[in-house]
Amino acid sequence: MPLTKWRKSSRSGSGAQSDCVQVANLAGNIGVRDSKDPEGAKVALPAAMFRALLDAVKRGEHDLP
Template sequence: MTEWRKSSHSGTGSQSDCVELAALPGTVGIRDSKNPNAPALALPAASFRDLLTTIKRGDLDRA
C-alpha cells in the first residue's frame, strides 16, 4: 500500500487543501488531497527535485 503524506505546514479546515506526496521506487507520486481517488502524477525523483527548486526560487509565482 502506498503511504501518502501531507506537509506538516498544511492548515486545517478550508486551508487543508494541498498536495500529498508518496515515495515510490525511483519516482515521487503527487496527488490532490481534496480528491485522493483522482489520477496522481508520478515524476522521476530528479524531476521532482528540479520542480521543488523552481518553486522555491519563485519562478512559478504569478506577477
Template sequence: MTEWRKSSRSGTGSQSDCVEMATLPGAVGIRDSKNPDGPRFALSASAAHAFLTRIKRGDLPKA
C-alpha cells in the same frame, strides 16, 4: 500500500488543500489532497527535486 504525505507547513481548515507526495519505486508520486482518488502523476527523483525547488523559489506561475 502507498503512504501519501502532506507538507508539515500545510494549514488546517479551508486553507489545508495542497498536494501530497509519496515515495514510489523509482519515482515520486504527486496527487491533489482535495481529490485523493483523482488523477496522480509520477516524477523521477531528480525531476521532483527540481519541481520542489521551483515551488520554493516562487518560480511557477499562479493558476
C-alpha cells in the same frame, strides 16, 4: 501490495483549510496528487525531476500573477 503512504507538509494545517499537494514514494519515483481528490489523477516523477520542480517552486517560477 502494500498501501502507499501519502503525506503533506506539516505547514498545511488541518481541517477544511488544509487542502494541499500530497507526495509519496512510488517505487523509485515521487508521486504527487491533490488532497481534495485522492482518487483522481496522480503524477509520478523521477526523484531528480521532482527535486528540480521543488527548486523552481521555491524560486517562484510557478507563482500565479
